[in-house]
Amino acid sequence: MNESPIFDGLTRRRFVQAAAAAGATFAIPGAFARDRAALVGAADELAVAVIGPGSQGINLVNNCLKIPGIRFTAIADIWSYSQRRCSGLLKKYDQPVTVYEDYRDLLDKEKNVDAVIIATPDWVHAEQANDCLRAGKHVYCEKEMSNTLDGARSMVRTARETGKLLQIGHQRRSNPRYWHALKLIEKDQVLGRITHFTGQWNRPKQYEVGWPKKYTIDAAVLKRYGYGSMEQFRNWRWYRTYSGGPLADLGSHQIDVFNWFLKTRPAAVMASGGLDYYNGQDGRDWYDNVMAIYEYPGANGPVRGSYQVLNTTSHGGFFETFMGDQGSMTVSEDPRKGHFFREIHAKKRDWEAESKTVEMMDREAFELKIGETLAPDGSKSAEGQRLLAESKKPVHQLHLENFFNAVRNGTPLSCPPEVGYETAVSVLKANDAVANGCRIEFTPKDFEV
Numbered sequence: 445m446n447e448s449p450i451f452d453g454l455t456r457r458r459f460v461q462a463a464a465a466a467g468a469t470f471a472i473p474g475a476f477a478r479d480r481a482a483l484v485g486a487a488d489e490l491a492v493a494v495i496g497p498g499s500q501g502i503n504l505v506n507n508c509l510k511i512p513g514i515r516f517t518a519i520a521d522i523w524s525y526s527q528r529r530c531s532g533l534l535k536k537y538d539q540p541v542t543v544y545e546d547y548r549d550l551l552d553k554e555k556n557v558d559a560v561i562i563a564t565p566d567w568v569h570a571e572q573a574n575d576c577l578r579a580g581k582h583v584y585c586e587k588e589m590s591n592t593l594d595g596a597r598s599m600v601r602t603a604r605e606t607g608k609l610l611q612i613g614h615q616r617r618s619n620p621r622y623w624h625a626l627k628l629i630e631k632d633q634v635l636g637r638i639t640h641f642t643g644q645w646n647r648p649k650q651y652e653v654g655w656p657k658k659y660t661i662d663a664a665v666l667k668r669y670g671y672g673s674m675e676q677f678r679n680w681r682w683y684r685t686y687s688g689g690p691l692a693d694l695g696s697h698q699i700d701v702f703n704w705f706l707k708t709r710p711a712a713v714m715a716s717g718g719l720d721y722y723n724g725q726d727g728r729d730w731y732d733n734v735m736a737i738y739e740y741p742g743a744n745g746p747v748r749g750s751y752q753v754l755n756t757t758s759h760g761g762f763f764e765t766f767m768g769d770q771g772s773m774t775v776s777e778d779p780r781k782g783h784f785f786r787e788i789h790a791k792k793r794d795w796e797a798e799s800k801t802v803e804m805m806d807r808e809a810f811e812l813k814i815g816e817t818l819a820p821d822g823s824k825s826a827e828g829q830r831l832l833a834e835s836k837k838p839v840h841q842l843h844l845e846n847f848f849n850a851v852r853n854g855t856p857l858s859c860p861p862e863v864g865y866e867t868a869v870s871v872l873k874a875n876d877a878v879a880n881g882c883r884i885e886f887t888p889k890d891f892e893v
């Protein structure tokens with residue numbers, strides 16, 4: 445699926461144009477590799493469109509603006525507020541864009557677009573991503589892949605059929621702090637046998653999302669795009685039609701990490717949740733708190749773990765903790781969290797002397813610092829130093845860079861659709877466990893596409 449950019453029509457066309465302009469007389473593809481260096485700059489520029497530049501879409505656009513060789517040429521959004529905000533921002537960066545309401549018009553007209561970023565609410569991801577892939581575009585699609593398994597499965601299939609790239613927005617997969625933690629767990633075996641994990645995303649009371657009244661969308665337009673009201677359009681996360689609920693919205697990032705670090709998929713899940721706090725207040729229909737217990741077939745025996753999302757308290761914030769018989773480790777996208785506790789009987793590590801310690805829950809913990817681990821000869825490892833340099837960048841920029849590098853150079857995606865699909869199964873089945881108040885066993889067939 446990771447194709448060479450030479451076979452991407454648009455990139456090749458720009459390359460040929462640039463080469464012709466420079467008076468070059470060579471034939472592709474042989475000369476492509478030879479003259480690769482000459483492509484950096486205008487000829488290697490990727491034309492990018494964004495569908496749904498709302499809160500996260502603007503965040504992604506801002507991150508793209510830090511990446512060389514990315515030029516926005518078009519946007520699509522059904523809301524004039526988002527259209528104006530995004531096109532205004534891009535104009536300031538000398539990237540004027542053509543603005544569309546309906547993404548299908550964008551795909552009809554913008555033949556030169558190489559890649560599309562999709563940051564609309566989850567329920568339209570599958571339709572939009574499938575259409576973009578079929579139109580020959582590479583796609584970066586925000587998580588949750590889809591709020592239905594059918595939708596998520598169709599995205600994997602379309603990516604395979606079209607041979608276009610599809611990156612899912614689980615950006616922890618491109619985060620050097622997570623790669624560092626994984627190295628300590630896998631290579632250095634600092635946790636020993638992992639037996640348990642826990643994770644949470646606790647956040648404060650959530651108020652209804654509003655909108656400037658002069659930007660109220662006409663009811664007929666809302667209806668045409670599937671929204672019952674402005675209130676539903678703005679608070680889509682709380683409605684089953686538009687979202688996979690808190691386990692998908694927040695939990696999918698972290699349940700993805702459990703799958704990733706444990707190198708396997710869950711065997712079973714039981715869960716409980718309810719719409720206990722916001723019930724009847726404003727028509728929300730997803731539960732507002734949920735607690736799940738997952739069972740995994742770990743490499744050295746069963747691993748059980750708990751996960752929760754609470755929308756009424758920010759106690760403890762968000763993190764993932766893995767516990768083993770030699771130690772435990774907490775990682776988080778929140779850079780303030782990242783600690784390792786060593787069991788008293790476990791092997792002391794060289795880097796401990798250099799590490800800062802903090803008192804956590806009556807115990808001494810080492811702060812996880814990328815780049816602190818030393819090579820056997822006592823020197824700082826080159827890979828550690830590379831991760832340290834990368835870790836200075838914002839996390840979404842790193843995930844976008846991984847995507848654009850894959851488009852340009854055929855390097856691997858850190859979150860291809862198959863990975864996103866495994867996460868979607870792990871998450872959406874837990875919703876079934878909440879709905880039916882039962883323990884659900886996963887079968888290999890559940891993860892087949």
Ligand SMILES: NC(=O)c1ccc[n+]([C@@H]2O[C@H](COP(=O)([O-])OP(=O)(O)OC[C@H]3O[C@@H](n4cnc5c(N)ncnc54)[C@H](O)[C@@H]3O)[C@@H](O)[C@H]2O)c1
Pocket residue numbers: 495496497498499500501520521522523526545547563564565566568586587588613614615669677678693
């Ligand atoms: N990876 C992350 O860290 C992260 C963080 C936040 C949100 N997200 C994801 O980003 C996506 C957007 O979330 P958000 O918080 O920005 O929501 P939002 O409501 O702020 O923005 C959604 C945008 O999509 C537009 N839109 C809605 N339906 C559309 C349609 N049919 N066609 C075109 N435009 C449409 C809206 O007008 C709005 O501009 C979701 O999938 C969410 O899960 C990811």
